[in-house]
Amino acid sequence: MCSAVSVARRIPTQTRVLGVTSVGDELFVLLAQEPVAVYSIADYRKLRNFSVAGYKSHDENDMTSCVQLKRLYISDFHNNAVHSYQLGTIVKWLARRHVKKWDVGGSPLGLSVTPTCSLLVVCGGYSEHKKLVELKADTGELVREIALHRYIRNPHHSIQLTTGELVVCHGGSTSARSRVCVVDDNGNVTCSFGFKGLYKPCHLAVDEHSGHIFVACYGNDSVQLLSPTSGFVRRLTGNMKEAKRLHFHQETQRLFVVEDWGRQVNVIQL
Secondary structure, eight states: OEEEOOOOEEEEOSSOEEEEEEETTEEEEEESSSOEEEEETTTOOEEEEEOOTTOOOOTTOOEEEETTTTEEEEEETTTTEEEEEETTOOSHHHHGGGEEEEEOSSOEEEEEEOTTSEEEEEEOTTSSOOEEEEEETTTOOEEEEEEOOTTOOSEEEEEEOTTSOEEEEEOOSSGGGOEEEEEOTTSOEEEEEOOTTOOSEEEEEEOTTTOOEEEEEGGGTEEEEEETTTEEEEEEESSOOSEEEEEEETTTTEEEEEETTOSEEEEEEO
16 A cells, blocks of 8 residues: 655755654754754754764764663764764763764664664675674673674664564665565574565664554655564655655654755654
8 A cells, every 4th residue: 555645844954864863852863064963853943063073974874862871873884883972961072072982893884772772783784794783872882793694685774673573674776685574683584574665675663652664765765664563554655755764753753754865854744
């Protein structure tokens, strides 16, 4: 089933958007040049910008957040690291002390925070050494590494459900190799979803109430909605082009969609 949705608002930015997340009533947007812009979720008014010491921009970088710890996490593809930024610090010289750089032993791509407040990092991309790296969200200490099965080609992003299951989206230039997979603790695929319209899925978000998973499909300008048990639910279409990053704000039921090369964040009210 295909459902046309209207973009309720477009938040314009000065440069290309690489990622989006939120903490409390603030929306954080990772930009290609600035690098982080902060907006009010209530009225989308721009509040401020800030930089992250040592960070180097890359097309595949991503950003996520831990609401409990009030921290941002930004992947740094060039430096094989993730930057942890503690929010709430105003004095600039003190803010530098609250930026931590954690090595992940590979090129980091998509980021997410698990229900138990760990940081989940997809590493590898197009390389042969594809893995999930789980770190403690407060210290960056390694919890575990999961080597992904060779069936999973070009992984982009992963999330953990409240059931403990790990979901990975992967895919390249053909729809035949585009999948959303559930993997076990050994990186083996236990369930795989692939269907017409699922073309280069590159980012995931989850509705904690329904359990449904939003999938940004770069290749067909849409967001797919999946059930982790039954698969395809519906396809959300609208005036979106090359959807690349997602963030679902649970309290307001707003889906924030970032387009590749876009200089805006699309807001969809569900």
